[in-house]
Amino acid sequence: MKLTFDADVEEFRAEFVAFLDANLPTEAEAGERPRSSAHVPEWARRWQRLQFDNGWLLPGNPPEFGGRNASILQQYVHLEELAKRRIYHSFNPQGLGIIAASLLSFGTEEQKRDWAARILRAEITAALGMSEPGAGSDLAGLRTRAVLDGDHFVVNGQKVWTSGAHDADVLLTFVRTDPDAPKHQGISVLLVPTDTPGVTRRPFASVCAEDDLDFNEVFFTDVRVPAANLVGELNQGWRVATGSLGHERTLLWLSFSDRLQDLLEDFRPVTELDRDHYATLVMDAQALRLLGSRALAREARGEQDVASLSVLKLLGSEAVQNAAEHALTAAGSGGLMHPNTTAPYTPWNLDNFSSSWFERYVRSFAGTIAGGTSEIQRTIVAERVLGLPRS
Structure with missing residues (x-):
């Protein structure tokens, strides 16, 4: 081929x-x-x-x-x-790839003009309020409530792992508007400006570094949000959620392919076992590129195959994680040190040239979680690719 x-x-x-x-x-x-x-x-x-x-x-x-x-x-x-x-x-990748994209798919003309266009032009930035302390991968378990009061919703609850929330101007926030509805129903989506009274954002460090402040806890206490900020239909937020993650996943495999290639270029096998692992990772990279190209060709023909995106996401994210793990193991204690590199600093190089193998390994777990965990992807593959029963 x-x-x-x-x-x-x-x-x-x-x-x-x-x-x-x-x-x-x-x-x-x-x-x-x-x-x-x-x-x-x-x-x-x-x-x-x-x-x-x-x-x-x-x-x-x-x-x-x-x-x-x-x-x-x-x-x-x-x-x-x-x-x-x-x-x-x-x-502001989530602003472009998820939030603005979701507004263009589900928002009103006013929301597209007043929010999506401004995010795209970098006039404002956005963060995604999905995960909660008791509802991480299981979005349908969210408890943050929004009650309609006249022409406003009153929001109470908490989000966590909200990347960039402390620097964002607006949050695309998933809330429960019908507590009596079945689990995947009764969810709505609101645009919540972060300067609204009652919104509290608390950034916290990750395992990678104490100064890596991207994750946030976000608290909502009697936050009044205009009803005009409802994205999509009332109680139909699950449709927006699946669309949001679809935007994130469409060409996500390409980013995993590029990250895998970067890791392979930086990893230098020494022992026979290293070379064996390296050969496996090279094959993973080639398989990911070929499977992705096939999915790309199908989409170019107008064919929809959402399940194939789960295959690509699962393969890509875990191949990157395996590559980083093998490189860290091969490096031994040296994997805890920052690499001695002569590569010039540029603002684009946020990770590769400034991170130890340990940091690159722990960061790889984000790929197997964000956009749907590996466990969720395996369930989709089992049911929609292999045809296994839900039970």
Whole structure:
């Protein structure tokens, strides 16, 4: 098999490459690093707006939302070129990939204009309020309540693991609006500005580093949210939730493929066992790329295969984790040390050139949790790919 693209896709790629060559921020311009996944330094805001204005932010979107109505294959080569340079089109990934995308799918025209467009233009940043202390992977178990009171909802409850919440301007928040409905029903979605009275955000460190403040606890105490901030229909939030995660997963396998390739380039096998592990990981990387390409071709033909995304997510996230684990084991105690690298600092290199193998290993667990845990993916594969009974 030879994987190639038609002339129109390669012309699209060449145009984007020319844009990058002419407009990428220099190291001097881009000195400030983001401090969380919802903190976008001013230089990065300018970079994101430039992409938006030229249709390169999310090419699959219409022009008024930062794109150029690109095909799925054109969107693929766009991400491929970004990955080659290890650069980001936004430092608020959940804002673009989940929240703005969900608003464009389920929001009103006013929400698209007042919230989605501003997120895409980096005028504001957003965080995703899904997980709770008792409802992590099981979103349907959430308890945060919202009661309609006139033209406002009154919200009470708590979220946790809310990445970037302390720097975000708005939270896409999943709440229970009908406590008597079955578990997967009675859920609604609200846009909650973080400066609303009663919203408290508490960032906390991760296992990776004490200064890695991205996770948050978020508390809602009698928070009044305009009813106009309801996204989608009342009590139909599960539909928004599955759509939100669908946006996150569509080309997620490509990011795992790129991360796996980065790990393989940095890992140097020494012993026979190291070489055996390395060969397995190379095969995993090739399998992921080929399976992803097949899924991409199906989507380009207009065929829907949601279950295949679970296969790709499961394979990609666990292959990255296995690669990091083997590299850490091979490095021994040296895996706890920061690598001695001559690679130049750039603001794009947030992980690889500044992290020990231990840090890269523990960070890999995010990939097997975010966007649906490996256990959830295995259930989907069992039922929808293998046809096994739910029991």
